Amino acid sequence: MSKKIRNSLLIIFVALAIWFTPVPEGLSPQAWHLFALMVAVIIGFILQPLPVGAVAFIGITVIILTNTLTLAESLAGYSSSAIWLIVSAFLFARGFIKTGLGRRIAYLVLRSIGNSTLKVGYALAISDLILAPATPSSAARAGGIIFPIARGLASALGSEPGPTSRRAGAYFLQVVYQTEGVVCAMFMTAMAGNPLMVELAAKVTGIQISWGMWALAASVPGLTAFILIPWLLYLVYPPELKHVPQAKEIAKEELLKMGRLTLQEGTLAVTFVVALFLWCTSSWNQLNATTVAMMAVSALLIAKVLTWNDVIQEKGAWDTLIWMGSLVGLAAELSKKGFIPWFADAASSAMSHLPWAACLGLLIVIYMYSHYGFASLTAHISAMYAAFVAVAVASGAPPYLTVLALAFTANICLALTHYSGAPGPIYYGAGYVELPTWWRLGFIFSLVNLVIWIGVGAVWWKVLGLW
Template sequence: MLNTRVLGVVASVLIALIIGLVAPFAGLPQQGHWILATVIVTLGFWIFRPGGLPFMAGGSLLLAGCLIFGLKYNVVAAGFISPAVWVLIPALYFGFVLQKTGLGKRIAYLVLKSFEPSWLSMAVSWFIIGIALSALTPSITVRIAIVMPIAVSVVEACKQAPHSKGSAFITIIAWAMCLFPGTGWLTGSLTGPIMLGFLPAELKGMATFDSWFQILALPWLLITVIFIVLIYLTMRPKEAIGIPRDTFRAQYAALGPVTRDEKVAIAILIGSLIMFTTEKMHGIPTAAVALMALALLIIFKIIAVPEVSTGVNWDVIMFFGVAISLSPIFVNAKVSDWIVPILQPNLMSLAENPLAFLLVTTFGIMAIRFIDVPWGFSTIALTVPILIPVFNQFGIHPLVASMAYIVGINFFLLSYQQPFTLMAEGMMQGKGWAPHHVTLAGVSYIISVVVALLISMPYWRMIGVIR
């Protein structure tokens, strides 16, 4: 496996050298060729990660390479001054607080103990838990870290064998609820800050908390509900769930009384959510609210001084900052000017029919995700300038057009395509789903997306975000 990973990096380096030295792409300046080569080397390190190298290794190569080949510091590091990163950093601390205080686990068991156990109530419970945790932190990593150990304990309590339909039903729905519901609002998932960072400067002002919720809440609610229904129909065991209600009550009671830290944390997090949703009234941007909440968590000592450096994964922050920088890097190196005329004729012809445009671009991004593994970020950065003429000429709102990218970020059909799948599998240690369950769930996701797009189209026309 290590040799395969090393060979993958070596192959990316060789491809990059050919691009840089031969300059095969007509119309792309020499600087653009070397920048494209640098990005390919970076992707090689991000995808294959030989020896478990952190994302920072590839990110540092990208920043260094772009500086070497003539780009300015303010371009290369543009992602780190983006509001997206300054929402991301407090958001990761919010997740850390949910774990540290036990608040996330308390919310999960509070919901689970509120229903009479059945396969249907189990699905409903995970749905509610997913929404509740998404409201408190956009960190999917934290949500998975909270939810998956509980899901495994439920599998064991229900006496479901590893890789059985029952274990897959419980764990896949629990995992999916960490990803899908929160995508419907700007701060419910890291997808929100990420897409905000990728959007061209002239379109960023259109991606507010209110506009994101108005445009994307319905399709992602539909995707979530349809996905749950499909998993319920295909993976639900025939026998009863076989777990007494007192099981969850006992586990909730074992958490003890609500602590002072939990009370302070929930007050700050709910206060932040209220401020996010009322931005039109007070005018304070989302990043400022998130940073104020972080300051309060430190002032009230919910986050201790040593935890400022250890409470979040700074490698992930580095990765997102560098990834968001790809858009201005491609623009300034003229890579975007080279690729847009190639893509524009076909996409512009499709944009006359918004449904055809969304379906084709969505399936295109899904297909690219088999190669562009790190959430498709390089593809987004390379093609996102196309959203400007799509909006100006055809009146398709950037957040509607971004649906293809957002679907692609959450896409999975095989485990390697979704880092959050690999994370959950590592935590479950073989006690959850089997590989074929992941593929079945991926097909269910694709069906959910198509149905959601079909239903959302008349809604988008009604609210005026499609001309």
């Protein structure tokens, strides 16, 4: 029996086992059956007997066929603005790759500061950060744009997998990977799961987080982590080469090959800056983040930076639309049918002996290190985020503090293992860092990130008046 068949049978078994378990007191049969099928969908996301989008589509179909939800209720999630924000951001990101503007930005940063291995590390990470607001895929950003540059630099400096890996390449790849979770956390549009968490938080707690509020809340802990991590990695995992003036020369050569800034690159750059301005001033201009993203994509289509063929070929956008739309809709219905409030009350009662701070702290630690069992940030979010937020708020934790702390934790756990985020297999597969070292560094920097994001972050959010 193949692994995919075994996983499919396990998913069906779990769904049936929960479905036919007696309905707990205080819940309706409809809420319990919806929970059973949603658990099956989430397990399907984790085990992936079929692609995630296919699992979501089949799950929605079963929910409709079993009369657990109506057709309208089952498809309601696809009208969510968060879904279309991510679709638009994927299309925006395609422009950076298609025009070459992403590579140009990385080489410009490298040319400016890249005369030592530490500075090259910062240059690679800064390039990733610059691209993040309009690139919701860490695989496309860190894997498709930054990785080839980092790998090429390592080779040019005589650092290859094996005996020379520690010369420079191992540090370059680790500094990008260890800062990738921070980059994902900095902006709502930097990771596909972030708008999903915003949507789930709204369903569970009723609070609304705008693009600007997210960026402001992330700014101080994010920049602190961004400044410290490359330097700390340089201390605990030092490269053999310290000064690499040839890195600037490599960047200059690559920029010469690329030639002058093209009209398409210039149009994309202006559109990007305008979109950032509108996102950051949404409280003043009253434009929803999704509206701004759609305006930007429309401008790129009108200017022919993107063609309609580019749009329909952006598989990541439409795959995300299917699976994320299903989750948003099902999560909303779970709350409406009473399951989320019931679960939060039950779990908070079990933790009633703990003060809210201890309860929230415990949930954050559990969330962080349970990621050892996940190969996807979005699957982890789908499985645990809404429930953990509900439990913490029910225990008395301030809603904004809870939503932000768990949302940022959901990003910074990316670097724990070589499989815990989309760029992981790409960077580990390069062969520069041995597996035990990879996991050791992942654990060390998970502690660093928790101290910064939850410690410094909580103080910053207090200053902002969010709790």
